[in-house]
Amino acid sequence: MEGSDGxxxxxxxxxxxxxLEDLYVRYLPESTRLAFLLTRDAASAEDLAxxxxxxxxxxxxxxxxxDAFGAYLRRTVVNMCMSHHRxxxxxxxxxxxxxxxxxxxxxxxxxPDLETTDEVRTALAELPDRQRAAIVLRYYADLSEEQxxxxxxxxxxxxxxxVFRAMETLRRRIGEER
Amino acid sequence: MNDLEARIRDVLHExxxxxxxxxxMPEQVRPxxxxxxxxxxLAASLASVALIAGSVFxxxxxxxxxxxxxxxxxxxxxxxxxxxxxxxxxxxxxGTYLVSGALASExxxxxxxxxxxxxxxxxxxxxxxKNEDTPQVISIVQWALDEIGIFEDACRGELxxxxxxxxxxxxxxxxxxxxxxxxxxxxVTTSLGGLPATRVDLDYPDRMSQAGCxxxxxxxxxxxxxxxxxxxxxxxxxxxxxxxxxxxxxVVDTAxxxxxxxxxxxxxxxxxxRFVLAE
Numbered sequence: 001m002e003g004s005d006g007x008x009x010x011x012x013x014x015x016x017x018x019x020l021e022d023l024y025v026r027y028l029p030e031s032t033r034l035a036f037l038l039t040r041d042a043a044s045a046e047d048l049a050x051x052x053x054x055x056x057x058x059x060x061x062x063x064x065x066x067d068a069f070g071a072y073l074r075r076t077v078v079n080m081c082m083s084h085h086r087x088x089x090x091x092x093x094x095x096x097x098x099x100x101x102x103x104x105x106x107x108x109x110x111x112p113d114l115e116t117t118d119e120v121r122t123a124l125a126e127l128p129d130r131q132r133a134a135i136v137l138r139y140y141a142d143l144s145e146e147q148x149x150x151x152x153x154x155x156x157x158x159x160x161x162x163v164f165r166a167m168e169t170l171r172r173r174i175g176e177e178r
Numbered sequence: 179m180n181d182l183e184a185r186i187r188d189v190l191h192e193x194x195x196x197x198x199x200x201x202x203m204p205e206q207v208r209p210x211x212x213x214x215x216x217x218x219x220l221a222a223s224l225a226s227v228a229l230i231a232g233s234v235f236x237x238x239x240x241x242x243x244x245x246x247x248x249x250x251x252x253x254x255x256x257x258x259x260x261x262x263x264x265x266x267x268x269x270x271x272x273g274t275y276l277v278s279g280a281l282a283s284e285x286x287x288x289x290x291x292x293x294x295x296x297x298x299x300x301x302x303x304x305x306x307x308k309n310e311d312t313p314q315v316i317s318i319v320q321w322a323l324d325e326i327g328i329f330e331d332a333c334r335g336e337l338x339x340x341x342x343x344x345x346x347x348x349x350x351x352x353x354x355x356x357x358x359x360x361x362x363x364x365x366v367t368t369s370l371g372g373l374p375a376t377r378v379d380l381d382y383p384d385r386m387s388q389a390g391c392x393x394x395x396x397x398x399x400x401x402x403x404x405x406x407x408x409x410x411x412x413x414x415x416x417x418x419x420x421x422x423x424x425x426x427x428x429v430v431d432t433a434x435x436x437x438x439x440x441x442x443x444x445x446x447x448x449x450x451x452r453f454v455l456a457e
Contacts, residue, residue, distance in 0.1 A: 037194055044393055054211050
């Protein structure tokens, strides 16, 4: 809260509407949950959501529609998570090659920590990154096709196609006949 | 809603509840937002200046051509372009850019011009990158030396606000005493953009490549602002001081897989740096 020492009554601790603290408290928890669903890693989700917030808040006065801060932030979180995924893949491939070199055999690199005992969870985790992002935005964030398209930086048709293909894959893997 | 959609919703909401708790805004966030805001304002101003300078240049070239048609005239070099500031990665057009110190810091970092060949990207800040997300990645990233908090443990990292070095000696000392930190060379005197500089080379410590670190296997967070040092990389740190300004830290990060041609491009970019000093 601006001008606050962070102590005092619960009411006094409420950030003033429109301040950076207010935006942080309003949007960061949801952004972190979104980043967590996309990265499946708590530490990365925390860092990426915070970095995304700094990035968007830094351009706050220059946003065409400042009221849409949440939508800009969501789009930035999704972009950064996609980029994070690509970097992780490169790092994992390197680690895999190194282990193969050291051990003389190739080992597969497991998925990150999240439990994958449930078949839906497993199938979701195995989706291509953009398809999983589309599903998370559709069924977790409850976004419309237009909003999903904005978050993923693609056309509405492409967003619809991503959700469709992801659902096809999920149905096939889970064995649900349609 | 069918059964599968309901199950997907349930799984996603259940998993989202495992996300880290987010409380109030950490102290270090506000100054970083202010830096961004300053950078955005400055970038907009630079874009206007570049546009005006470009128009003047075009008019002058036109006038010259009108006086002696058909004769090749010596031309002034085009004015530097404003470095683009965007939400995400931007493909850079080959040419010379004016990189404002305010893009990296709220300290008074020096601005400089740099000439970039085709194929390079910016991530929307002042960073220059090529082949991002591949084993051939190379990059040049800038910071203010007095704004990078060196973590005590590079493997664990943290969202805290550790102290920043005030000099190259303190930088070297902090990196050398960092738990899980890089291999740090002795500082050597060199030059960058015509100014005296100090260079320190970092090597990835072999013992760490398989370790499960906070942000990924073997990925070391040497300091805040999300700088991650990867297992198959080396880095050169250039520290340049300008009278009355903060010390600029340029980090040249090179993946082992980078080609000789890309390394030569990287060197040509470094060689093209020219600081814009106040009269």
